[in-house]
Structures are given as C-alpha cells and as structure tokens.
Amino acid sequence: MKPNLPDSQSARGTSPVVLIAAWLGVGIPMLWGVLMTVKKAALLFK
Amino acid sequence: MAGLLDRERTVAGPDFNRWLFPPAALAIHLSIGMAYGLSVFWKPLTQVLGITQSIAGDWTLTQVNLTFALGIFFLGSSAAVFGRWLERVGPRKAGVVAAFCWGGGFLIAAVGVRLHIIQLLWLGLGVIGGCGLGLGYISPVSTLIKWFPDRRGLATGMAIMGFGGGAMIGAPLADLLMKHFASATSVGVWETFAVMGLLYFVAMLAGAFGYRVPASGWKPAGWTPPTTQKAAQTSRHVHVDRAWRLPQFWLLWGVLFTNVTAGIGVLSLASPMIQEIFGGRLIGVTGTLAELTTEQKAAIASIAAGFTGLLSLASLIGRIGWSSLSDKLGRKPTYMIFFSLGAVLYATVPFAGRTGAVPLFVTLFFVILTMYGGGFATIPAYLADMFGTAFVGAIHGRLLTAWSAAGLVGPAIVSYLRDWQLARGLAAGEAYNTTMYILAGLLVVGFLCNLLVRPVADRHFMTDDDLRREAAAGAGGTTAQASPIEVTR
Numbered sequence: 001m002k003p004n005l006p007d008s009q010s011a012r013g014t015s016p017v018v019l020i021a022a023w024l025g026v027g028i029p030m031l032w033g034v035l036m037t038v039k040k041a042a043l044l045f046k
Numbered sequence: 047m048a049g050l051l052d053r054e055r056t057v058a059g060p061d062f063n064r065w066l067f068p069p070a071a072l073a074i075h076l077s078i079g080m081a082y083g084l085s086v087f088w089k090p091l092t093q094v095l096g097i098t099q100s101i102a103g104d105w106t107l108t109q110v111n112l113t114f115a116l117g118i119f120f121l122g123s124s125a126a127v128f129g130r131w132l133e134r135v136g137p138r139k140a141g142v143v144a145a146f147c148w149g150g151g152f153l154i155a156a157v158g159v160r161l162h163i164i165q166l167l168w169l170g171l172g173v174i175g176g177c178g179l180g181l182g183y184i185s186p187v188s189t190l191i192k193w194f195p196d197r198r199g200l201a202t203g204m205a206i207m208g209f210g211g212g213a214m215i216g217a218p219l220a221d222l223l224m225k226h227f228a229s230a231t232s233v234g235v236w237e238t239f240a241v242m243g244l245l246y247f248v249a250m251l252a253g254a255f256g257y258r259v260p261a262s263g264w265k266p267a268g269w270t271p272p273t274t275q276k277a278a279q280t281s282r283h284v285h286v287d288r289a290w291r292l293p294q295f296w297l298l299w300g301v302l303f304t305n306v307t308a309g310i311g312v313l314s315l316a317s318p319m320i321q322e323i324f325g326g327r328l329i330g331v332t333g334t335l336a337e338l339t340t341e342q343k344a345a346i347a348s349i350a351a352g353f354t355g356l357l358s359l360a361s362l363i364g365r366i367g368w369s370s371l372s373d374k375l376g377r378k379p380t381y382m383i384f385f386s387l388g389a390v391l392y393a394t395v396p397f398a399g400r401t402g403a404v405p406l407f408v409t410l411f412f413v414i415l416t417m418y419g420g421g422f423a424t425i426p427a428y429l430a431d432m433f434g435t436a437f438v439g440a441i442h443g444r445l446l447t448a449w450s451a452a453g454l455v456g457p458a459i460v461s462y463l464r465d466w467q468l469a470r471g472l473a474a475g476e477a478y479n480t481t482m483y484i485l486a487g488l489l490v491v492g493f494l495c496n497l498l499v500r501p502v503a504d505r506h507f508m509t510d511d512d513l514r515r516e517a518a519a520g521a522g523g524t525t526a527q528a529s530p531i532e533v534t535r
Contacts (some may be wrong), residue, residue, distance in 0.1 A: 014061065014062055014063035014066050018066065018304050019063055019065060019066055020224045022066055022069040022070070022256065025069060025073070025252075026069045026072040026073055026076060027069075028206070029076065030072075030076065030208075030211050030214075030215065032215065032216060032360065033211055033214030033215035033216075033218070034211070034362075036218045037192065037212065037214045037355040037356070037358060037359050038359070040351060040352045040355045041352040041353070041355045041356035041359065043348055043349045043352040044349055044352045044353055044404075044408060045358065
C-alpha cells in the first residue's frame with residue numbers, strides 16, 4: 001500500500017515543463033475564447 | 047481517497063513554485079464561469095419538443111431563465127454557508143466537491159432535458175450546480191492570497207479573471223456542440239450538457255488536484271509583512287464569526303452590492319439597449335428599430351451580440367487589470383475610482399445616445415464593465431487587507447451574498463425602469479436615460495460606503511492564543527505566524 005505522504009514530501013519540486021504545460025492548458029482555451037469574442041465584436045466597428 | 051483530499055496532503059514543499067497555483071485556480075474558474083454563458087441554451091430549451099419552434103408543452107423562456115437566477119442564488123448561499131468548512135478542510139476537498147456539483151449538475155440537467163422534466167434542470171444547473179459555483183469560486187481565493195501576500199490583487203485577479211472568461215470559451219463551444227448534435231428529433235441540448243458536464247468535471251478535478259497550500263509561516267523571499275499600525279494591510283487576523291458583525295464587513299458588502307448591481311443590470315439588457323437606442327444607425331440607415339426590415343433587424347441583432355461579447359471581454363480585462371493596479375494604488379483608492387469615474391460615465395451615456403455617437407457609447411460601457419469585473423477581483427484582497435488572511439475565504443464567502451442580492455436587484459431595476467419609461471410614452475431609445483442616472487446615483491452610495499471604511503479596531507483581532515486554539519481545532523487554514531520559511535520563488 002502506498003504510504004500516505006503529504007505532497008510536500010512526495011513531490012520533487014516544480015519542473016519548468018510542468019509549469020509551462022499548466023499555463024498552456026488554461027491559456028490556450030482562454031485565448032480561443034477571447035479570439036471568438038473579438039471576432040463577434042468586430043461587427044460593431046465595420 | 048479521503049487522505050488525498052486532506053489539507054495536510056496539500057501542504058507544498060519548499061521547492062514548490064507558487065506560479066503553479068494560479069493555473070490550477072483558473073481551471074476551476076474557467077469551468078464555473080460558464081454560468082454566465084448559459085443563456086446560449088435558453089432558446090433551444092424552449093424548443094425541445096417542437097425542435098424547430100416552440101409548441102404546446104414546451105418550456106417557456108421564463109421557466110428556463112429561472113435556472114440562472116437559482117444558480118446565482120445558490121452560488122452566494124453556498125459560499126456563505128460552506129466558507130468556514132472550506133477553511134477547515136482546505137481548497138482541494140472543496141474543489142473536488144465543486145467538480146462533482148458543477149459537472150454532475152450538467153449531467154442531471156441533461157437527464158432533465160432528455161426526459162423533459164424542468165425540475166431536474168433547476169435542480170441540476172440551478173441548485174446543485176449553483177453550490178458548485180459557490181464552492182468553486184471561493185476554493186482558491188484564500189490560498190492565492192496566502193501564496194501571494196506581496197501581490198494579493200494580482201493573485202485573486204488571475205483566478206477571478208477565469209470566471210469572467212469561462213463563458214467566452216463555454217458559449218461558442220456549446221454552440222458548436224449543439225449544432226453537431228442537432229437532428230430531426232433533438233435540439234442537441236441534452237447531449238451538449240452531457241459532454242460539457244464531463245469536460246468540466248475533468249478540468250475541475252485537474253485544478254483541484256493541482257491545489258497546494260503554503261506551509262505555515264511561509265512568505266516570499268525578501269518580503270516583509272507590513273508592521274506599522276497605519277498600514278493598509280493588516281498582518282493580524284479577525285475571526286469570521288466576528289468579522290461579519292463589524293461595520294467594515296457591511297460597508298464592503300455595500301461596496302460589492304452597488305458595484306455589481308449597476309454592472310449586472312446593464313449586462314442583462316445590453317443587447318436590447320444598444321438596438322433600441324441606436325436602431326438603424328448601427329448599420330448606417332435611418333429609422334428606429336420598429337421601422338426596419340427583418341434582414342436589417344437580424345444584422346443589428348448580430349451587432350448587439352458583438353456588443354455583449356465585448357462587454358464580457360471588458361469585464362475579463364478589468365478583473366486582472368484593476369486588481370493588479372490595486373496592489374499599487376491601494377484597495378480603497380481603487381474603489382474610489384470605480385465609483386467616481388463610474389458615476390460620471392453612467393451619467394454621460396444618455397448624451398452618447400442622444401448624439402448617436404456609437405463609438406463613445408461603446409467606449410463608455412467598455413470602461414464601466416472593466417470596473418464591474420475589477421470590483422469582483424479586488425474585493426478578496428480588500429478583505430484580506432482589512433481582516434487578515436486566516437479566515438478570508440470564509441469572510442469572502444459570506445460577502446458573496448451581496449452578489450446574489452445584486453443578481454436579483456440589478457436586472458429587476460433596469461428592466462422595471464425601462465418598462466415604466468415606455469409606459470409613460472417615451473420612445474424606446476430614450477427609455478434608458480433615467481436608468482443611467484439612477485445607476486450613477488447607486489454608485490454614489492457605493493462611494494460613500496467605501497469612504498466610511500476604516501481599519502478594524504485592535505480589540506477585534508485574534509490573539510496568538512486564539513490562533514493556536516483555532517489551529518488545533520483545524521480551522522482557519524493557517525496557524526499562528528511562527529518560524530517563517532523563506533523560499534526564492
């Protein structure tokens with residue numbers, strides 16, 4: 001059975017790859033949403 | 047499984063990079079932010095039986111609209127009721143429960159649509175989903191403030207920006223999915239609910255399992271907590287049960303309520319407002335909305351949808367922009383700007399309408415909506431500055447009842463005033479003028495509330511003994527400030 005270690009003991013620190021992946025994971029959908037909104041809003045200025 | 051969710055399991059090690067926490071918080075806030083995009087489902091939900099048009103037995107718009115009102119009501123209520131529990135069990139458990147409620151709420155709503163039982167839609171997205179909204183919304187806030195004591199506004203702005211952006215992703219995604227699933231026998235809503243429920247469940251679980259709380263006494267390298275009596279940011283803590291009895295809490299409740307009431311009122315009627323005020327001028331022809339052809343009305347409706355989208359974008363930009371700026375300006379001056387500038391801008395709107403200046407009208411509302419979003423994102427940092435960080439999640443949860451109240455009052459004020467003006471015989475384009483002056487007046491009330499906020503008196507802060515007792519009882523999420531751990535990130 002896996003010992004019930006806190007994350008502070010089981011983790012080896014934060015890899016830059018994990019950090020970049022995490023930000024891309026939320027950043028890409030958000031950018032897509034912003035672009036869709038801007039595309040729709042562009043009609044206001046035509 | 048229970049061990050994985052315990053607060054003790056989420057304490058970060060000294061090598062944890064605090065910049066990993068905001069994306070975890072964003073994963074949750076981007077998911078629950080779809081609450082603002084649910085209106086994309088309303089029209090198809092009124093045609094579940096008739097498919098191409100509403101027929102006898104189909105749900106009415108009023109019936110399906112109630113889902114949103116229930117959701118916002120349960121958002122505020124659950125945040126108020128479960129805030130204390132969240133501080134005790136930690137953000138991960140709260141995030142997981144939020145994932146079950148929000149993702150599960152979509153699945154229950156899918157069953158409701160499939161079987162055409164409106165009560166299941168209300169229960170799923172309104173009641174259970176609403177609880178998911180409240181828990182998800184407050185789950186990362188106090189931990190973010192603890193990770194970023196030096197940049198509280200930026201930290202809360204990053205997460206709460208996600209709530210503003212959720213609909214921008216969710217609404218077009220829902221539109222694509224409904225088109226994909228639409229058939230001769232289905233409007234595609236229940237299938238879309240099922241897919242989105244699963245997507246949100248996975249995204250929120252990923253966010254919740256990314257949550258880490260800083261070790262007791264942790265602070266960023268090189269940062270020293272303000273110690274002077276006059277510092278705007280206290281390093282001591284007020285217990286949640288005391289905080290909500292203090293005038294400062296209720297003044298801040300008034301600050302959030304007035305700011306949100308004005309903004310949410312405008313947002314709820316943004317589309318008809320721009321169409322009725324400018325009519326044909328939006329597409330370069332003369333004539334009021336009633337005098338236009340069906341094609342011209344359709345073109346104007348698209349432009350109005352673009353306007354609503356732009357306001358959502360303004361709210362998102364304001365959430366991160368104003369809250370970050372509040373780290374430099376201070377919370378109280380930031381809200382002073384919201385209320386003074388906001389009142390002037392609202393009072394200028396009738397002029398923009400009368401002169402037909404569409405770019406001015408759009409710019410005015412863009413700036414107003416940045417301050418609406420900024421108000422949401424800056425309030426947790428304001429609370430932390432005022433009452434300390436130990437119970438800020440629970441205090442913020444109770445303050446969010448102001449949002450629930452504003453969600454009911456704001457749209458009601460704006461639509462009631464519009465109908466009253468129309469009944470008095472005013473042209474549709476002029477029916478919003480009085481509303482704008484009243485909203486400007488509401489912001490003056492908010493200005494006064496903010497002006498009256500004073501630092502909390504010494505006698506209300508917890509002593510070290512109080513903090514130790516709370517820590518022993520497992521509440522408060524933080525223990526007495528002892529043996530700070532310095533790290534370099």
